[in-house]
Amino acid sequence: MTTTTSHTGLDLEAKLELYRVQVALRQFETRAYDLFLENYVKGTSHLSLGQEAIAAGFAAAMRPDDYTFATYRGHAHTLARGVPMTPVLAELMGRTNGLMAGKGGSMHLTSVEHGVLGSYAVIGAHLPIACGAAWSAQYRGTEQVAVCFFGDGSTNIGAFHEALNLAAIWKLPVVFVCENNLWMEYTRTTEITAVPNPAADRASAYGLESIIVDGNDVDAVYEVATTAMARARAGGGPSMIEALTYRHGGHSRADPGKYRPEAEVAEWLARDPIPMYHARLLAEGATEAQLVEIEHSVAAEVEVATEEAKAGPTPGADLLMKDVWADGGSAWRN
Template sequence: MFDPELMDYANRDPRLPEPVDQGNADLGIDLEQRLDLYERQQVLRQFEKRAYDMFLQNLVKGTSHLSLGMEAVSAGFGAAMRQDDYTFATYRGHAHTLSRGVPLGPVMAELLGRENGLLKGKGGSMHLTSVEHGMMGSYAIIGAHLTMANGAAWSSQIRGTDQVTVCFFGDGTTNIGAFHEALNFAVIWDLPVVFVCENNLYMEYTPIDLITAVPNPAADRASAYGLPRIIVDGNDADAVYMTALDVIAKARSGRGPSLVEAVTYREQGHSRADPGKYRPKDEVAAWKARDPIPMYHQRLLKLGASEGDLASIQQDVARRVDEATEFAKAGRHPGEEHLMSDVWADGGSAWRN
């Protein structure tokens, strides 16, 4: 039955983050690895902030979906993956692309629609792809890419490599049919694939718990496919990294697929058009207090890193983001020669003689 109070999202009960142990000193992750995780999160944070600034300056056109607040997930998985592994992502894919080592400049230039963009300006923010980095695409109609991830994993089996495929998607994707087809398929074919649900609590504008039969949209479905229920704190890069190492090792050793639900929070709206006003204020505040990056910063200080070490990482990343911005702004707008190219393998677009 329709309940108008339920539809008043901003005044509903907020979904607050679970309290977590802030220590994490005994996970067996050394300081060097943790500094790498910190740097990865800095790259994603500073890049996304710059992308947002460039949007406000009307340099980024179209739409863009940022991962601000969700950086720990892609940083943790990116650090755990091998160079020849495969990534599949959604339209919220800037972070997953950068996490594979794709250079910042071409990614920024793609957002600006420039010829020096990663896709020559032909894909845009929602389709970031770099085959040479194993980033096999960002897909803007949710669901299909889970089935493609199965295919990449199948291909690794056929070719006799031990590559692993990691496929990221949001909580909203768990309610589309392809999610369920893909999971069943991955299990029956025993595929080396890891499905990672970034549960940021909102399907675009609608709270995920109001439209899903179970409280945890991915993890609570795992048992239907004979998979263990895995939930990880998606704001804790260490926790994500340890989980990622575990499920990737499982896949690499031929023990089949995994489904991971990383609970996190989108600090902004769904896309650039959305101020996110449907979210209770105290919910936003509580999650901002659990922002993955300041939290990780504090942890590193406790573990012996110095403010100076961390400041130098931040500054180095800031310089890289500045360089990427200049690279992108200096790119020319794609010329007519790109309009009709690359429909077919012969480089052209002819459909008749």
């Protein structure tokens, strides 16, 4: 088993960008929650508060034409690939200036032009789909890599195992990333999983190395991501990375997360990836003013996105019957 923690490999400018992305994800998710409480965001949403380092670290290691496959907890992975805040927030609010004009919602964020090939809301389904994108890249010889994020709960469904086996036998350029936040919805993952590390302990069954990384340390995530992606690009096949992390809130917007012991929550809040990284950057030569400037500029960006999203029109009937088929329509008969 390899446990990776590293603080090396990036210059200060690159690390400030990693900080900016994490702060942006944090402030976006906080705003999304507030807008839910104000009834601007309808339906459900699953926030990545506390898990920002994984999205930020991987996105930084990806090429612009690489593919991201995310789950319903996908706001962070979508934004980290460079999708602007306004269309994401507007999508959550069901507006026509949303990323999918309001037709997908929080759980299905997709932006093909940014390589975000979708957020999938049925557990496990996107692992084989990511294999397909990787198969396509392999066949076309493009050296693109598919990165597939999923939660610890996904490791117990059949599609997980089918995908790992296929990726291994076809040596597909895919990186599987388990965001192990210790809780499968409302149940502790170790209570319903045969092994202590739900992804890493299964890797060897498919001939893969067991890799566990501190998912709250963006530098460590970046390093392990870079290694796995280089391997995939070079034809070395898939990797499985288990990133240990913790969600600060509940599973979804309706869940206060009260089933978790207070001491455990406190322990992980003390390991919040953003203050930790803030302290590290100061130690590595950044100034407090630089970091505050980043936080303020992100806050301003969130304000603008909020106003733009709120100003977006609600969709009309013209959108309802569009785009079932590639011809743009929905006719099933002549």
